[in-house]
Amino acid sequence: MKRVTPSYTDLESISDLHDLVQYPRPRHPLISVIDHTDFYARRPKDDALYRFGFYTISCKQFEGLLHYGKGLYDFREGSLMFTAPWQVIGPGPDVKVDEGWALFIHPDLLHGSGLGAKMHEYTFFQYETNEALHVSEEEKQILKDCVHKIEREYSQHIDKHTQSVIVSNVELLLNYCNRFYDRQFYTRAKVNADVVQRFERLVKEYFNQPALIEAGLPPVSYFASRLNLSTGYLSDLLQKFTGKTTQEHIHLELVEKAKSLLWSTEKSISEIAYELGFEHPSHFAKLFKAKTGKSPSGFRELN
Numbered sequence: 538m539k540r541v542t543p544s545y546t547d548l549e550s551i552s553d554l555h556d557l558v559q560y561p562r563p564r565h566p567l568i569s570v571i572d573h574t575d576f577y578a579r580r581p582k583d584d585a586l587y588r589f590g591f592y593t594i595s596c597k598q599f600e601g602l603l604h605y606g607k608g609l610y611d612f613r614e615g616s617l618m619f620t621a622p623w624q625v626i627g628p629g630p631d632v633k634v635d636e637g638w639a640l641f642i643h644p645d646l647l648h649g650s651g652l653g654a655k656m657h658e659y660t661f662f663q664y665e666t667n668e669a670l671h672v673s674e675e676e677k678q679i680l681k682d683c684v685h686k687i688e689r690e691y692s693q694h695i696d697k698h699t700q701s702v703i704v705s706n707v708e709l710l711l712n713y714c715n716r717f718y719d720r721q722f723y724t725r726a727k728v729n730a731d732v733v734q735r736f737e738r739l740v741k742e743y744f745n746q747p748a749l750i751e752a753g754l755p756p757v758s759y760f761a762s763r764l765n766l767s768t769g770y771l772s773d774l775l776q777k778f779t780g781k782t783t784q785e786h787i788h789l790e791l792v793e794k795a796k797s798l799l800w801s802t803e804k805s806i807s808e809i810a811y812e813l814g815f816e817h818p819s820h821f822a823k824l825f826k827a828k829t830g831k832s833p834s835g836f837r838e839l840n
Contacts, residue, residue: 545585545586545587545588545625546585546586546587546588547587547588547590547623548587548588548589548590549590550566550590550591550643551563551565551566551567551568551569551591551641551643552566554569554571554589554641555569558571564691564692565691565695565699565703566643567642567643567645567646568640568641568642568643568646568687568691568703568707569640569641569691570638570639570640570641570684570687570688571638571639571641572637572638573595573596573597573637573638573639586625586626587625587626588623588624588625588626589620589622589623589624589626589641590622590623590643590644591622591641591642591643591644592619592620592621592622592641592642592643592644592656592662593618593619593620593626593639593640593641593642594617594618594619594639594640594642594710594714595617595618595619595637595638595639595640596616596617596637596638596639596672596677596680596681597616597618597637597638597639616669616670616671616672617669617670617671617672617680617714617717618666618669618670619659619661619662619664619670619714620662621662621663622644638681638684640684640687640707640710642707644656646700646703646704646707647704647707650700650701650704651708652704652707652708652711659711659714659715660769660770660772660773661714661715661718661769661770661773663767663768663769664767664769664770665766665767665770667765668766668767668770670714670717670718670721671721672717676713676717679713680710680713680714683706683709683710683713684710686706687703687706687707687710690702690703690706691703718773719777722773722774722777722778723777729774729777729778730778732764732766732771732774733774733775733778733779735764736760736764736771736775736783736786737786739760739763739764740755740760740786740787740790741790743755743759743760743790744790744791744793744794744813745794753814754787754791754813754814754815755787757771757772757783757784757787760783760787761783768783771783772784788824788828789828791813791824792824792825792828792829794813795809795813795821795825795833796829796836798812798813799833799836799837800837806818806821806822806833806834809821809833810822821833
């Protein structure tokens with residue numbers, strides 16, 4: 538059932554989406570492919586924001602402004618974008634779509650499947666629009682072929698094999714997207730290397746400030762926002778180029794700071810823990826031992 542709020546419209550089902558753009562009832566209740574040219578021609582011409590209760594994968598080439606999360610982006614090239622259920626998205630009234638498709642997948646389709654259990658591993662569903670996947674013509678055709686197989690399968694008579702065949706093709710599509718994102722990370726190696734350097738500098742600056750006890754331990758989102766990236770994209774980028782996630786980098790820098798304090802001061806373990814932003818010294822001791830193999834007191838005694 539569609540619910541309207543003052544700020545956005547919730548579309549809970551594939552049927553709600555079809556109603557919005559005056560499409561016939563979906564051939565399958567949990568998955569649908571819609572041509573983007575048709576979609577944008579039929580949708581309400583306003584600045585409304587929407588939350589879809591399903592995954593979306595859209596490949597499109599268009600001009601105009603797109604609302605995504607808290608940002609407003611100007612796109613003039615072909616790109617592949619992903620949203621997880623209940624993310625906020627909405628095109629501006631001046632958007633013009635030249636070509637493209639959108640695949641809408643309700644989570645219930647994946648329930649109980651191997652793909653459903655590992656959807657969280659496809660971290661690009663949490664990326665921001667400016668971190669979209671830009672695909673070559675060859676890659677675009679590969680993805681289009683996957684989508685056509687999905688569309689053809691749900692358009693036939695539904696039988697006991699339909700769900701497994703559709704889910705297998707969705708997983709194939711997502712695995713191609715993973716491959717193409719890996720390619721994009723490395724083809725933009727210079728830009729990404731600059732991001733890594735800026736991130737490492739920000740982490741060092743954070744732990745060198747004198748008031749860590751007031752600032753507390755930094756969340757991943759702190760560094761992501763300083764770099765104008767989503768937390769997922771930053772962590773994936775660091776994993777690709779350094780082999781460590783954002784959180785691992787933060788913990789390693791914290792441990793180096795702790796080692797310095799243990800070596801060079803007479804402060805108690807508790808004092809050092811509080812100075813590093815820990816509310817509980819036991820949490821500091823546990824993290825330190827996990828990263829070094831020694832307790833803080835044991836490390837101090839050996840040095």
